[in-house]
Amino acid sequence: MVSKGRHPKSAMSTALHALDRQRFALAEVHVGHRWGSVTCLVCGAHLAVWSTPRDADQHAKQIRRFAAKHRHHEEER
Ligand SMILES: [Zn+2]
Numbered sequence: 640m641v642s643k644g645r646h647p648k649s650a651m652s653t654a655l656h657a658l659d660r661q662r663f664a665l666a667e668v669h670v671g672h673r674w675g676s677v678t679c680l681v682c683g684a685h686l687a688v689w690s691t692p693r694d695a696d697q698h699a700k701q702i703r704r705f706a707a708k709h710r711h712h713e714e715e716r
Contacts, residue, residue, distance in 0.1 A: 651702070655688070662710075
């Protein structure tokens with residue numbers, strides 16, 4: 640049983656916890672290899688989060704890149 644709210648891969652867990660909850664919604668829905676998704680609350684873009692990525696560090700980087708791309712205009716918020 641995977642504990643809720645925490646990704647089993649530590650690199651992923653760190654990346655997910657670094658997300659700004661004011662701007663990103665983290666949905667934990669375990670379906671197959673899917674762990675959940677990150678949604679940008681500004682534009683509604685989704686990023687699928689996998690529970691067993693081939694390369695957890697790479698997938699963690701993808702999450703950080705998504706977060707960086709979706710800063711939008713912070714001063715408008
Ligand atoms: Zn966005």
